[in-house]
Amino acid sequence: IALTPAVAALFREAFGDRVAIQHSGLSDGERHDQWQRIRRGDVDVVVGTRSAVFAPLEDVGLIVVDEEHDGSYKQEESPRYNGRDVAIVRGQRAGALVVLGSATPSMESYHHAMTGKYERVVLERRVLDRPLAAVAVVDMREEYAAEGPEVILSRPLRDAIQARLDRREQSLILLNRRGFATAVFCRQCAGTLDCPNCSVSLVIHGEGHARRARCHYCNYTARVPAACPLCAGPYLEQSGFGTERVEAEVKKTCPGARVARLDRDAIRRRGALGSLLSRFRAGEIDVLVGTQMIAKGHDFPRVTLVGVVSADVGLGIADFRASERTFQLLTQVAGRAGRGEQAGEAIIQTLYPEHYSIQLACRQDYPAFYERELHFRKAMRYPPLVSLVNTVVRARTFSGAMDDAADVVQKVRDGDGGQLRVLGPAPAPLGKLRGEYRAQLLIKGTNRKRIREALQRALASRPELQRRVVVDVDPLSVL
DSSP, X not given: OOSHHHHHHHHHHHHTTOEEEEOTTSOHHHHHHHHHHHHHTOOXXXXXXXXXXXXXXXXXXXXXXXXXXXXXXXXXXXXXXXXXXXXXXXXXXHTOEEEEEOSSOOXXXXXXXXXXXXXOOOOOSOGGGOOOOXXXXXEHHHHHHHHOTTOOSOHHHHHHHHHHHHTTOEEEEEOSOOSSBSEEEETTTOOBOBOSSSSSBOEEESSGGGOEEEOTTTOOEEEOOSSOTTTOOSOEEEEOOOHHHHHHHHHHHSTTOOEEEESTTTTOSTTHHHHXXXXXXXXXXXXXXXXXXXXXXXXXXXXXXXXXXXXXXXXXXXXXXXXXXHHHHHHXXXXXXXXXXXXXXXXXXXXXXXXXXHXXXXXXXXXXXXXXXXXXXXXXXXXXXXXXXXXXXEESSHHHHHHHHHHHHHHHHHHHTTOSEXXXXXXXXXXXXXXXXXXXXXXXXXXXXXXXXXXHHHHHTOGGGGGGEEEEESOSOOO
Protein backbone atom coordinates (compact mmCIF):
# COMPACT_ATOMS: atom_id res chain seq x y z
CA ILE A 1 0.00 0.00 0.00
CA ALA A 2 2.92 2.34 0.78
CA LEU A 3 4.22 2.01 -2.79
CA THR A 4 0.89 2.00 -4.66
CA PRO A 5 0.40 5.82 -5.02
CA ALA A 6 3.87 6.31 -6.57
CA VAL A 7 3.49 3.34 -8.93
CA ALA A 8 -0.06 4.37 -9.88
CA ALA A 9 1.14 7.89 -10.75
CA LEU A 10 3.78 6.46 -13.12
CA PHE A 11 1.22 4.25 -14.86
CA ARG A 12 -1.35 7.07 -15.14
CA GLU A 13 1.33 9.22 -16.75
CA ALA A 14 1.92 6.47 -19.35
CA PHE A 15 -1.62 5.14 -19.92
CA GLY A 16 -3.93 7.97 -18.90
CA ASP A 17 -7.33 7.18 -17.39
CA ARG A 18 -7.34 3.48 -18.31
CA VAL A 19 -5.59 2.59 -15.03
CA ALA A 20 -7.41 1.32 -11.92
CA ILE A 21 -6.14 1.09 -8.34
CA GLN A 22 -7.00 -1.78 -5.95
CA HIS A 23 -5.89 -2.00 -2.31
CA SER A 24 -7.42 -2.20 1.16
CA GLY A 25 -6.52 1.43 1.98
CA LEU A 26 -9.34 2.63 -0.29
CA SER A 27 -12.81 3.22 1.12
CA ASP A 28 -15.53 0.66 0.26
CA GLY A 29 -17.04 3.12 -2.20
CA GLU A 30 -13.74 3.78 -3.96
CA ARG A 31 -12.99 0.07 -4.27
CA HIS A 32 -16.51 -0.59 -5.62
CA ASP A 33 -16.13 2.14 -8.26
CA GLN A 34 -12.74 0.84 -9.39
CA TRP A 35 -14.04 -2.76 -9.51
CA GLN A 36 -17.01 -1.74 -11.68
CA ARG A 37 -14.72 0.18 -14.06
CA ILE A 38 -12.61 -2.97 -14.51
CA ARG A 39 -15.69 -5.15 -15.09
CA ARG A 40 -17.07 -2.76 -17.71
CA GLY A 41 -13.80 -2.93 -19.66
CA ASP A 42 -12.90 0.73 -19.06
CA VAL A 43 -9.48 -0.30 -17.75
CA ASP A 44 -6.37 -1.80 -19.37
CA VAL A 45 -3.99 -1.72 -16.39
CA VAL A 46 -4.74 -2.61 -12.75
CA VAL A 47 -2.21 -1.57 -10.08
CA GLY A 48 -2.62 -2.85 -6.54
CA THR A 49 -1.68 -5.04 -3.62
CA ARG A 50 -2.33 -8.79 -3.33
CA SER A 51 -6.12 -8.50 -3.76
CA ALA A 52 -5.59 -6.96 -7.24
CA VAL A 53 -4.72 -10.44 -8.53
CA PHE A 54 -8.49 -11.18 -8.48
CA ALA A 55 -9.39 -8.10 -10.58
CA PRO A 56 -12.06 -9.02 -13.17
CA LEU A 57 -10.00 -8.18 -16.27
CA GLU A 58 -11.42 -10.01 -19.27
CA ASP A 59 -8.29 -10.84 -21.28
CA VAL A 60 -5.19 -10.84 -19.07
CA GLY A 61 -1.94 -10.80 -21.06
CA LEU A 62 0.65 -9.81 -18.44
CA ILE A 63 0.88 -10.10 -14.65
CA VAL A 64 3.84 -8.42 -12.94
CA VAL A 65 4.52 -9.29 -9.30
CA ASP A 66 6.95 -6.60 -8.16
CA GLU A 67 9.13 -7.36 -5.10
CA GLU A 68 7.81 -10.92 -5.34
CA HIS A 69 9.66 -11.97 -2.16
CA ASP A 70 7.64 -9.58 0.01
CA GLY A 71 5.70 -11.14 2.88
CA SER A 72 2.72 -8.83 2.37
CA TYR A 73 1.65 -10.95 -0.64
CA LYS A 74 0.64 -13.65 1.87
CA GLN A 75 -2.80 -13.27 3.47
CA GLU A 76 -2.52 -14.55 7.03
CA GLU A 77 -6.24 -14.86 7.73
CA SER A 78 -8.81 -17.08 6.05
CA PRO A 79 -8.90 -17.51 3.11
CA ARG A 80 -5.10 -17.96 3.25
CA TYR A 81 -3.33 -17.47 -0.04
CA ASN A 82 -0.10 -16.08 -1.48
CA GLY A 83 -0.82 -13.43 -4.11
CA ARG A 84 2.35 -14.38 -6.00
CA ASP A 85 1.27 -18.03 -6.31
CA VAL A 86 -2.29 -17.04 -7.31
CA ALA A 87 -0.77 -14.78 -10.00
CA ILE A 88 1.21 -17.73 -11.41
CA VAL A 89 -1.88 -19.99 -11.51
CA ARG A 90 -4.04 -17.25 -13.03
CA GLY A 91 -1.34 -16.57 -15.63
CA GLN A 92 -1.16 -20.27 -16.52
CA ARG A 93 -4.93 -20.52 -17.00
CA ALA A 94 -5.16 -17.27 -18.99
CA GLY A 95 -2.11 -18.04 -21.14
CA ALA A 96 -0.52 -14.83 -19.82
CA LEU A 97 3.11 -13.95 -19.17
CA VAL A 98 3.93 -13.72 -15.44
CA VAL A 99 6.97 -11.66 -14.42
CA LEU A 100 8.29 -12.03 -10.85
CA GLY A 101 10.61 -9.10 -10.10
CA SER A 102 13.02 -8.80 -7.18
CA ALA A 103 16.63 -7.95 -6.33
CA THR A 104 16.34 -10.53 -3.52
CA PRO A 105 14.01 -13.30 -4.78
CA SER A 106 12.40 -15.76 -2.39
CA MET A 107 14.31 -19.02 -2.08
CA GLU A 108 11.37 -20.84 -3.71
CA SER A 109 11.23 -18.61 -6.82
CA TYR A 110 15.00 -18.62 -7.34
CA HIS A 111 15.07 -22.40 -6.89
CA HIS A 112 12.40 -22.74 -9.61
CA ALA A 113 14.54 -20.54 -11.88
CA MET A 114 17.70 -22.55 -11.17
CA THR A 115 15.94 -25.88 -11.83
CA GLY A 116 14.42 -24.67 -15.12
CA LYS A 117 10.79 -24.35 -14.00
CA TYR A 118 10.97 -20.55 -14.49
CA GLU A 119 13.09 -18.57 -16.93
CA ARG A 120 15.75 -16.45 -15.18
CA VAL A 121 16.36 -12.95 -16.53
CA VAL A 122 19.12 -10.91 -14.84
CA LEU A 123 19.48 -7.12 -14.93
CA GLU A 124 23.26 -6.83 -14.71
CA ARG A 125 23.44 -3.07 -14.14
CA ARG A 126 21.59 -0.44 -12.15
CA VAL A 127 19.60 2.29 -13.91
CA LEU A 128 21.97 4.75 -15.67
CA ASP A 129 24.89 2.50 -14.62
CA ARG A 130 24.86 3.97 -11.12
CA PRO A 131 27.14 2.09 -8.69
CA LEU A 132 25.80 0.15 -5.72
CA ALA A 133 26.07 1.87 -2.35
CA ALA A 134 29.33 1.35 -0.45
CA VAL A 135 28.52 -0.74 2.64
CA ALA A 136 30.34 -0.52 5.98
CA VAL A 137 29.71 -2.83 8.95
CA VAL A 138 30.00 -1.55 12.53
CA ASP A 139 30.66 -4.19 15.21
CA MET A 140 28.47 -2.99 18.09
CA ARG A 141 30.49 -5.06 20.58
CA GLU A 142 33.33 -2.58 20.06
CA GLU A 143 30.95 0.38 20.37
CA TYR A 144 29.55 -0.96 23.65
CA ALA A 145 33.10 -1.44 24.96
CA ALA A 146 34.01 2.15 24.03
CA GLU A 147 30.79 4.01 24.92
CA GLY A 148 28.78 1.73 27.23
CA PRO A 149 25.77 -0.56 26.67
CA GLU A 150 23.27 2.27 26.16
CA VAL A 151 24.66 3.41 22.80
CA ILE A 152 22.10 3.31 19.96
CA LEU A 153 23.79 5.25 17.15
CA SER A 154 27.41 4.25 16.62
CA ARG A 155 30.14 6.85 16.13
CA PRO A 156 30.47 6.17 12.36
CA LEU A 157 26.71 6.50 11.89
CA ARG A 158 26.51 9.74 13.92
CA ASP A 159 29.36 11.25 11.89
CA ALA A 160 27.78 10.13 8.59
CA ILE A 161 24.39 11.67 9.47
CA GLN A 162 26.07 14.97 10.37
CA ALA A 163 28.07 14.94 7.11
CA ARG A 164 24.80 14.52 5.13
CA LEU A 165 23.21 17.40 7.04
CA ASP A 166 26.22 19.61 6.23
CA ARG A 167 25.89 18.72 2.53
CA ARG A 168 22.07 19.11 2.58
CA GLU A 169 21.55 15.47 1.63
CA GLN A 170 19.05 13.05 3.16
CA SER A 171 19.40 9.94 5.35
CA LEU A 172 17.25 6.88 6.04
CA ILE A 173 17.61 5.07 9.38
CA LEU A 174 16.10 1.57 9.63
CA LEU A 175 15.16 -0.37 12.74
CA ASN A 176 12.60 -3.10 12.20
CA ARG A 177 11.00 -2.72 15.63
CA ARG A 178 8.32 -0.23 16.70
CA GLY A 179 7.93 1.60 19.99
CA PHE A 180 10.20 3.43 22.44
CA ALA A 181 11.33 0.50 24.64
CA THR A 182 10.72 -3.21 24.03
CA ALA A 183 10.23 -4.26 27.67
CA VAL A 184 9.89 -3.08 31.27
CA PHE A 185 11.42 -5.17 34.05
CA CYS A 186 11.70 -4.87 37.83
CA ARG A 187 15.22 -4.74 39.30
CA GLN A 188 13.88 -6.13 42.60
CA CYS A 189 12.01 -9.27 41.50
CA ALA A 190 12.99 -9.49 37.79
CA GLY A 191 9.31 -9.47 36.81
CA THR A 192 8.26 -8.00 33.45
CA LEU A 193 5.18 -6.20 32.16
CA ASP A 194 3.46 -8.88 30.08
CA CYS A 195 0.28 -8.90 28.03
CA PRO A 196 -2.55 -10.69 29.89
CA ASN A 197 -3.85 -12.12 26.58
CA CYS A 198 -0.59 -13.09 24.80
CA SER A 199 2.73 -14.63 25.82
CA VAL A 200 4.73 -11.49 24.94
CA SER A 201 6.09 -8.46 26.80
CA LEU A 202 4.28 -5.17 26.43
CA VAL A 203 6.10 -2.57 24.30
CA ILE A 204 6.47 0.97 25.63
CA HIS A 205 5.25 3.77 23.36
CA GLY A 206 5.78 7.48 24.03
CA GLU A 207 7.66 9.37 26.74
CA GLY A 208 6.76 11.17 29.97
CA HIS A 209 3.02 11.44 30.68
CA ALA A 210 2.18 9.98 27.24
CA ARG A 211 3.87 6.64 28.05
CA ARG A 212 1.72 3.59 27.36
CA ALA A 213 2.47 -0.14 27.35
CA ARG A 214 0.94 -1.88 24.34
CA CYS A 215 0.74 -5.41 22.93
CA HIS A 216 1.53 -5.50 19.21
CA TYR A 217 -0.59 -8.64 18.73
CA CYS A 218 -3.94 -7.99 20.46
CA ASN A 219 -3.58 -4.20 20.94
CA TYR A 220 -4.08 -4.43 24.73
CA THR A 221 -2.96 -1.09 26.22
CA ALA A 222 -2.19 -0.04 29.79
CA ARG A 223 -0.47 2.81 31.61
CA VAL A 224 3.10 2.17 32.67
CA PRO A 225 2.87 1.72 36.47
CA ALA A 226 5.09 3.63 38.89
CA ALA A 227 5.79 0.44 40.86
CA CYS A 228 6.13 -3.24 39.98
CA PRO A 229 2.67 -4.90 39.87
CA LEU A 230 4.21 -8.15 41.23
CA CYS A 231 6.31 -7.00 44.20
CA ALA A 232 5.38 -3.29 44.50
CA GLY A 233 9.08 -2.39 44.15
CA PRO A 234 9.74 1.09 42.73
CA TYR A 235 12.69 -0.06 40.59
CA LEU A 236 11.18 -0.40 37.12
CA GLU A 237 13.66 -0.22 34.23
CA GLN A 238 13.10 -0.01 30.47
CA SER A 239 15.17 -2.20 28.16
CA GLY A 240 15.54 -2.47 24.42
CA PHE A 241 14.54 0.22 21.94
CA GLY A 242 12.37 0.78 18.89
CA THR A 243 11.91 3.42 16.20
CA GLU A 244 10.53 6.04 18.63
CA ARG A 245 13.71 5.87 20.72
CA VAL A 246 15.91 6.03 17.59
CA GLU A 247 13.99 9.12 16.41
CA ALA A 248 14.57 10.77 19.81
CA GLU A 249 18.26 9.83 19.68
CA VAL A 250 18.73 11.37 16.21
CA LYS A 251 17.05 14.59 17.36
CA LYS A 252 19.32 14.70 20.42
CA THR A 253 22.48 14.00 18.40
CA CYS A 254 21.62 16.45 15.58
CA PRO A 255 19.51 19.24 17.17
CA GLY A 256 19.06 21.19 13.92
CA ALA A 257 17.91 18.24 11.83
CA ARG A 258 14.35 17.86 10.56
CA VAL A 259 13.54 14.29 11.67
CA ALA A 260 10.41 12.22 10.98
CA ARG A 261 9.35 8.63 11.63
CA LEU A 262 7.62 6.17 9.29
CA ASP A 263 6.07 3.12 10.98
CA ARG A 264 2.58 1.78 11.52
CA ASP A 265 2.02 4.00 14.57
CA ALA A 266 2.98 7.20 12.73
CA ILE A 267 0.60 6.71 9.78
CA ARG A 268 -2.64 5.61 11.44
CA ARG A 269 -4.47 8.71 10.15
CA ARG A 270 -5.82 8.47 6.59
CA GLY A 271 -3.51 10.24 4.16
CA ALA A 272 -0.63 10.46 6.66
CA LEU A 273 1.56 8.02 4.68
CA GLY A 274 1.27 9.84 1.37
CA SER A 275 1.84 13.20 3.07
CA LEU A 276 4.98 11.99 4.87
CA LEU A 277 6.51 10.45 1.74
CA SER A 278 5.72 13.60 -0.28
CA ARG A 279 7.43 15.82 2.33
CA PHE A 280 10.51 13.56 2.30
CA ARG A 281 10.63 13.51 -1.50
CA ALA A 282 10.35 17.33 -1.55
CA GLY A 283 13.35 17.66 0.78
CA GLU A 284 11.36 18.96 3.79
CA ILE A 285 12.74 16.14 6.00
CA ASP A 286 16.47 15.51 6.53
CA VAL A 287 16.39 12.17 8.36
CA LEU A 288 13.61 9.58 8.08
CA VAL A 289 13.57 6.86 10.74
CA GLY A 290 11.41 3.82 10.08
CA THR A 291 10.69 0.12 10.06
CA GLN A 292 10.83 -2.15 6.98
CA MET A 293 8.27 0.18 5.34
CA ILE A 294 11.17 2.47 4.33
CA ALA A 295 13.15 -0.42 2.80
CA LYS A 296 10.69 -1.31 0.06
CA GLY A 297 11.06 0.03 -3.45
CA HIS A 298 11.06 3.77 -2.68
CA ASP A 299 13.04 6.04 -4.99
CA PHE A 300 14.46 9.09 -3.19
CA PRO A 301 17.29 10.60 -5.29
CA ARG A 302 18.52 12.87 -2.45
CA VAL A 303 19.15 9.93 -0.07
CA THR A 304 22.88 9.22 0.10
CA LEU A 305 23.03 7.49 3.50
CA VAL A 306 21.19 4.46 4.85
CA GLY A 307 21.84 3.47 8.46
CA VAL A 308 20.67 0.13 9.85
CA VAL A 309 20.34 -0.03 13.64
CA SER A 310 20.37 -3.59 15.05
CA ALA A 311 20.68 -5.35 11.69
CA ASP A 312 20.48 -8.70 13.48
CA VAL A 313 17.14 -8.03 15.18
CA GLY A 314 15.44 -10.71 13.06
CA LEU A 315 18.13 -13.39 13.36
CA GLY A 316 17.08 -14.54 16.82
CA ILE A 317 13.51 -15.40 15.77
CA ALA A 318 12.54 -19.09 15.94
CA ASP A 319 11.87 -19.34 12.21
CA PHE A 320 13.81 -21.15 9.46
CA ARG A 321 13.40 -18.08 7.21
CA ALA A 322 15.14 -15.70 9.67
CA SER A 323 18.41 -15.51 7.67
CA GLU A 324 16.58 -15.11 4.36
CA ARG A 325 14.47 -12.23 5.69
CA THR A 326 17.50 -10.51 7.24
CA PHE A 327 19.45 -10.76 3.97
CA GLN A 328 16.49 -9.43 1.95
CA LEU A 329 15.82 -6.51 4.29
CA LEU A 330 19.46 -5.39 4.45
CA THR A 331 20.01 -5.71 0.70
CA GLN A 332 16.78 -3.85 -0.08
CA VAL A 333 17.44 -0.98 2.33
CA ALA A 334 21.05 -0.59 1.12
CA GLY A 335 19.57 -0.17 -2.36
CA ARG A 336 17.71 2.98 -1.24
CA ALA A 337 21.03 4.92 -1.08
CA GLY A 338 22.70 6.50 -4.10
CA ARG A 339 19.72 6.44 -6.47
CA GLY A 340 20.48 9.99 -7.63
CA GLU A 341 23.67 11.54 -8.96
CA GLN A 342 25.55 11.39 -5.63
CA ALA A 343 27.10 8.10 -4.55
CA GLY A 344 25.40 6.25 -1.70
CA GLU A 345 26.65 4.73 1.53
CA ALA A 346 25.08 2.19 3.89
CA ILE A 347 26.23 1.68 7.49
CA ILE A 348 25.07 -1.54 9.14
CA GLN A 349 25.28 -1.92 12.93
CA THR A 350 25.32 -5.49 14.24
CA LEU A 351 26.47 -7.74 17.05
CA TYR A 352 27.10 -10.56 14.55
CA PRO A 353 29.27 -9.08 11.77
CA GLU A 354 30.49 -12.54 10.78
CA HIS A 355 26.99 -13.98 10.11
CA TYR A 356 26.69 -15.03 6.45
CA SER A 357 23.36 -13.25 5.85
CA ILE A 358 24.89 -9.92 6.98
CA GLN A 359 28.21 -10.40 5.18
CA LEU A 360 26.57 -11.38 1.88
CA ALA A 361 23.97 -8.60 2.16
CA CYS A 362 26.86 -6.13 2.47
CA ARG A 363 28.30 -7.54 -0.76
CA GLN A 364 24.77 -7.63 -2.24
CA ASP A 365 25.65 -11.11 -3.50
CA TYR A 366 22.36 -12.99 -3.89
CA PRO A 367 23.69 -16.10 -5.71
CA ALA A 368 26.24 -16.72 -2.92
CA PHE A 369 23.52 -16.30 -0.29
CA TYR A 370 21.24 -18.71 -2.14
CA GLU A 371 23.93 -21.42 -2.23
CA ARG A 372 24.78 -20.98 1.47
CA GLU A 373 21.13 -20.94 2.58
CA LEU A 374 20.25 -23.91 0.34
CA HIS A 375 22.94 -25.95 2.11
CA PHE A 376 21.17 -25.23 5.45
CA ARG A 377 17.70 -25.98 4.01
CA LYS A 378 18.92 -29.30 2.55
CA ALA A 379 20.47 -30.38 5.85
CA MET A 380 17.35 -29.51 7.86
CA ARG A 381 14.78 -30.51 5.16
CA TYR A 382 12.99 -27.22 4.71
CA PRO A 383 11.49 -25.47 1.65
CA PRO A 384 12.23 -25.07 -1.21
CA LEU A 385 13.43 -28.71 -1.15
CA VAL A 386 10.30 -30.06 0.57
CA SER A 387 6.73 -28.87 1.04
CA LEU A 388 5.79 -27.64 4.50
CA VAL A 389 2.43 -27.28 6.23
CA ASN A 390 2.19 -25.51 9.58
CA THR A 391 -0.82 -26.54 11.69
CA VAL A 392 -1.71 -24.64 14.86
CA VAL A 393 -4.32 -25.95 17.32
CA ARG A 394 -5.94 -23.40 19.67
CA ALA A 395 -7.63 -24.11 23.01
CA ARG A 396 -8.65 -22.35 26.23
CA THR A 397 -6.01 -24.26 28.21
CA PHE A 398 -2.40 -25.21 27.45
CA SER A 399 -3.00 -28.90 28.16
CA GLY A 400 -6.11 -28.86 25.93
CA ALA A 401 -4.15 -27.44 23.00
CA MET A 402 -1.28 -29.93 23.44
CA ASP A 403 -3.64 -32.94 23.81
CA ASP A 404 -5.66 -32.02 20.71
CA ALA A 405 -2.48 -31.41 18.69
CA ALA A 406 -1.05 -34.77 19.85
CA ASP A 407 -4.23 -36.48 18.65
CA VAL A 408 -3.94 -34.83 15.21
CA VAL A 409 -0.26 -35.84 14.98
CA GLN A 410 -1.09 -39.47 15.80
CA LYS A 411 -3.89 -39.59 13.22
CA VAL A 412 -1.63 -38.09 10.52
CA ARG A 413 1.12 -40.64 11.31
CA ASP A 414 -1.35 -43.53 11.34
CA GLY A 415 -2.85 -42.49 8.00
CA ASP A 416 0.21 -41.68 5.89
CA GLY A 417 2.11 -44.97 6.04
CA GLY A 418 5.38 -43.36 7.11
CA GLN A 419 5.70 -41.23 3.96
CA LEU A 420 5.59 -37.88 5.76
CA ARG A 421 7.75 -36.34 8.46
CA VAL A 422 5.68 -34.88 11.32
CA LEU A 423 7.35 -32.59 13.87
CA GLY A 424 5.51 -31.97 17.13
CA PRO A 425 3.29 -31.39 18.86
CA ALA A 426 5.09 -28.56 20.62
CA PRO A 427 4.06 -25.24 22.16
CA ALA A 428 4.03 -22.62 19.38
CA PRO A 429 6.75 -19.95 19.66
CA LEU A 430 3.86 -17.57 20.47
CA GLY A 431 2.35 -19.95 23.02
CA LYS A 432 -0.64 -17.76 23.86
CA LEU A 433 -2.33 -15.30 21.52
CA ARG A 434 -5.47 -13.23 22.13
CA GLY A 435 -6.42 -15.34 25.14
CA GLU A 436 -5.99 -18.75 23.49
CA TYR A 437 -3.17 -21.26 23.99
CA ARG A 438 -1.49 -22.58 20.85
CA ALA A 439 0.20 -25.90 20.04
CA GLN A 440 1.92 -26.53 16.74
CA LEU A 441 2.81 -29.37 14.38
CA LEU A 442 4.84 -29.16 11.18
CA ILE A 443 4.34 -31.67 8.35
CA LYS A 444 7.10 -32.07 5.75
CA GLY A 445 7.06 -34.07 2.54
CA THR A 446 7.85 -33.98 -1.16
CA ASN A 447 4.24 -34.63 -2.22
CA ARG A 448 1.96 -31.75 -1.29
CA LYS A 449 -1.18 -33.66 -2.28
CA ARG A 450 -0.30 -36.49 0.13
CA ILE A 451 0.26 -34.00 2.99
CA ARG A 452 -3.09 -32.35 2.30
CA GLU A 453 -5.01 -35.64 2.18
CA ALA A 454 -3.40 -36.99 5.37
CA LEU A 455 -4.22 -33.79 7.25
CA GLN A 456 -7.77 -33.62 5.87
CA ARG A 457 -8.42 -37.20 7.02
CA ALA A 458 -7.06 -36.47 10.49
CA LEU A 459 -9.20 -33.33 10.90
CA ALA A 460 -12.31 -35.01 9.43
CA SER A 461 -12.21 -37.49 12.32
CA ARG A 462 -12.36 -34.58 14.80
CA PRO A 463 -14.94 -32.19 13.28
CA GLU A 464 -15.25 -30.23 16.56
CA LEU A 465 -11.58 -29.21 16.15
CA GLN A 466 -11.93 -27.60 12.75
CA ARG A 467 -12.87 -24.14 14.06
CA ARG A 468 -9.86 -24.19 16.39
CA VAL A 469 -7.26 -25.34 13.86
CA VAL A 470 -5.30 -23.10 11.48
CA VAL A 471 -3.71 -24.88 8.52
CA ASP A 472 -1.07 -22.82 6.70
CA VAL A 473 0.36 -24.34 3.51
CA ASP A 474 3.78 -22.94 2.53
CA PRO A 475 3.97 -20.73 5.63
CA LEU A 476 6.03 -17.54 5.51
CA SER A 477 6.18 -17.53 9.31
CA VAL A 478 6.05 -20.45 11.73
CA LEU A 479 5.50 -18.34 14.84
